[in-house]
Amino acid sequence: MVQSCGQPRRRVRILSERVIRPSVTEYPRRCELSLWDLSMLSLRYIQKGLLFSVPYSTPIETIVDRLTSSLQIVLSHFRPVAGRLVVDSVDDDGGGITVYIACDDRGAALRLAAVDGVQVADVLAASDDVPSFVRDLFPYDGAVNYDGVSLHLLAVQLTKLEDGVFLGCSFNHLVGDGTAFWNFFNAWAEISRSPTPHLQLCSAPVLERWFPDGSRPPIRFPFTDEDQFIERFSPPPLREKFFHFTGAAIARLKAEANEELGTGKISSFQALSACMWRCITRARRLPKDETVVCSLAAENRKRLRPPLPETYLGNSLNAVSASATAGEIITRGIGWAAGMINESVARHTDVAIRETVEKWMKAPVVYRPVMERFCVFIGSSPRFNMYGCDFGWGKAVAVRSGSANKFDGKISAYPGRDGNGSIDLEVCLSPEIMTALESDAEFNRVVFNK
Structure with a gap:
């Protein structure tokens, strides 16, 4: 709980x-x-x-x-x-x-x-x-x-x-x-x-x-x-908070990351993920040589060949991860961090998925309910049609989640209710790390679109 x-x-x-x-x-x-x-x-x-x-x-x-x-x-x-x-x-x-x-x-x-x-x-x-x-x-x-x-x-x-x-x-x-x-x-x-x-x-x-x-x-x-194979995990006390990122703020992040790399390949979500990775790593005040990881839940339906239908009822996803040292993430810029995430996503092809499947079939495992230490894990997706769920009462005011599958460093992404490319992030962190994040200058620049 x-x-x-x-x-x-x-x-x-x-x-x-x-x-x-x-x-x-x-x-x-x-x-x-x-x-x-x-x-x-x-x-x-x-x-x-x-x-x-x-x-x-x-x-x-x-x-x-x-x-x-x-x-x-x-x-x-x-x-x-x-x-x-x-x-x-x-x-x-x-x-x-x-x-x-x-x-x-x-x-x-x-x-x-x-x-x-x-x-x-x-x-x-x-x-x-x-x-x-x-x-x-x-x-x-x-x-x-x-x-x-x-x-x-x-x-x-x-x-x-x-x-x-x-x-x-x-x-x-x-x-x-x-x-x-x-x-x-x-x-x-x-x-x-x-x-x-x-x-x-x-x-x-x-x-x-x-x-x-x-x-x-x-x-x-x-x-x-x-x-x-069953582990019943109860996390320590966490703070959970929603942060709203406007479409304009995310577009600026994306442009900044692509300009730094001299490319156009960094997506809006990759730039925002890189920003969160950098800011949370800085809030954790880790030694420069400490390994830090950013993992994203990657959907497999469109990546498989032939692809699975969008309406496939089942699970079809893997975690893709980028790793670096805390010093690299903090000092090398948002473009570098976003580039690491972009490369991990680009490697997640039909061939890579099938290799993972083959490895799993030889030695089946069950996912643990918590990620590795100093990980930022980003699940859910701003692409999900959450605000289209009109039961006849009009558009929902907000999306919220229960206590399931949360730990220090877990982030869930949702579409912003106002659209226009906005994204809401539900962030779960230990109390002291959340307080440090709220005071982070780079984070506040993006949240308040300064």
Whole structure:
């Protein structure tokens, strides 16, 4: 559990809970899991949610009924989301386990909750740390993906505020990555806001999982006991804060990085990532010869040959990393740091992905829930269509996340609500490092677009 510092908790009351099953049932089938899915077993559920300002004239019963009927429909398309995780022992001489999703319509959990005395503005907490009660707006706090053997693979919590609602989703990471999650969320919203909800979607999900050439599911894990591959990590107290970067500030960063390198290859996001890498490294006050790493979650769908469809329901991502010494990152300029990130992204090709796959298949591993020391890890993406999720209540006021998969140095990227190339970064750091970052001159120049 992420422990926010110095903030009172607000009590979130659970009013009701129901199980929502697909509106169209079919013969149960087995959904095999790829290596990208299985790597996520020890990580926590994806926890993302949207904050809406809803007029008092809209009864909460109407909202819940609409969410229920539309969730029934969308689960009929995204069948694995309504399934359950199954772990089977392999009894032959090699031993081990296999893991898959049984699409047996276990359904998804839908909670109605309320928190007294909290308004939309309190959740936004402009210029302040993310309030500690935000993590209570999500179900399954602390659950890892492996817990899907007993928990629902999707749990939704609609929390009533004084002047709005918060729709928080906990989505088992074995079902899919951020791309799959936001495809699901947008499909649900599309059905919910439709005057006549029905089964047709603009982009139906691709349910068949990807397996490398020559491999056959199921993939056998060489484990016999949960303790061999599941690590339940609780981070120390962290400060979590949102920072808004305007399109103009990011464009200036990009131009500065490209001018320094004498090139045009540095992207806006690479320049912003380099800035965060530099500023956090400086805030950590590390010895000059200390190795520091910047890792980004890189999506594989478009990089594979042939590419996977954008609507592929599953995980398809790897971490790409650039490393240097603290002295190099601080003294050699933003262009140099951005160039290191650019090179790591450029190396992430179909050939490199398949080499990683081949290595993993020979010795399967599960990702640890925390990155290496002195790492800056940037997940999520400003390209995800988060503010397009209109459930019929208008555009969301903000995106927020739960406590899942956070540690010192974790950054999540979101599109800025105002568009125009703006980006919001959710930054998690130890208290003393966050304080130092807030005082960093380079960081403030970019945040305040000076």
